[in-house]
Amino acid sequence: MDPALNPFKPGSGLRPPALEGRTRQREEFDLLVVRSKRRNYDRGMVLSGLRGVGKTTLLNNLAEHAERQGWLTIGIEARPNDSGIAAVRAKLGNELALSLRRFSRTHRLRKAMDELIALAKGFTLGVGLGPANVELRIDQPAASGDIDIDLEELVEAISAVMKKQGTAFGLFIDEMQDLDGDLLGALLAVQHRASQREWPFFLIGAGLPSLPSVLADTRSYAERQFSYSTIGPLSPTDAADALAIPVREHGGAFTTDALDILVEASGGYPYFLQEFGKAIWNIAASSTFDTDDAHLAVEDGRRALDGGFFPSRWTRATDRERRYMRALALTGESNPRSGRVAAEMGLTTTSVSDIRDSAIKKGLIWAPEHGRISFTVPGMADFIRRQSTE
Structure with a gap:
């Protein structure tokens, strides 16, 4: 041939020639879009699953469908490190301004959108010495400097215009578990307020299997704010x-x-x-x-x-994390108990808890249930065993 x-x-997020097996999620989202046109607003969506199951591709497909149906859409990918925090927040502001400008041209709403575009362009970053000193603010006289309040005011203003147009504002976030805590908390709070006040604003997120618990730990009401869908093989x-x-x-x-x-x-x-x-x-x-x-x-x-x-994940790990991952692979179990992994290393569970936690934060492994551990990448155990044999 x-x-x-x-x-x-x-490739990550590349459109496959045939998108099979995701009919339920696509139909559920299509219903969300149809209901929003009738000003009957539902919950946002969260897609979670292992790496390689097509979450990014599906998320992009949903965003494209929403845009074709007249939604204002923004897509960002979260990143876990300090530089990623600044980059994601800057991209959020830039993408919002660009999307509003495109929406204004498409729908001929220049007068109504000029103020929103100016507000979005005012989204700026103040970066200090560490994550605790990174803050997002809106450089407008009325801005409070509080990320929760300012983000809510911005979304409320955008939603008012979208509601008049019979459409909605969708924020599509990939690797959502890697959003910094302050921004994630603010977005969840805005989604919560949007549901209460019937604003046409929807968070559509995708991430690792740990994402639902990350959201629940950030805001207790998050478990009721989304339609959750596990994306598997x-x-x-x-x-x-x-x-x-x-x-x-x-x-x-x-x-x-x-x-x-x-x-x-x-x-x-x-x-x-x-x-x-x-x-x-x-x-x-x-x-x-x-x-x-x-x-x-x-x-x-x-x-x-x-x-x-596989190496792209393996090389991200420290020597100690690789040792832990090798022990996990050598157990021969898909989700062994943490104690079993520690024993494979000749150590106690307590003595390796810091390695386990750091590998979880990097998205290399996750806890499918209390006391058990598993790889986030399908086939990773086989890859590690192949390297050990060689």
């Missing part, structure tokens, strides 16, 4: 369609066994499907992909994953 026509695109049928449909559209086909091999090897994870799909397209000598092609594609795809997807 011609490599130039290869439809498969492994695709079913075998949807995974097969994600591979077969793009190939069929280009005149190719899989044998049944070849398709089964790739689906099983992927575990249903969309990112892995894209890697294996890309590999078999480039490997196959004819337009019918057979089992030999599939086995070679799995080998080639795993080399690609071992060369980029």
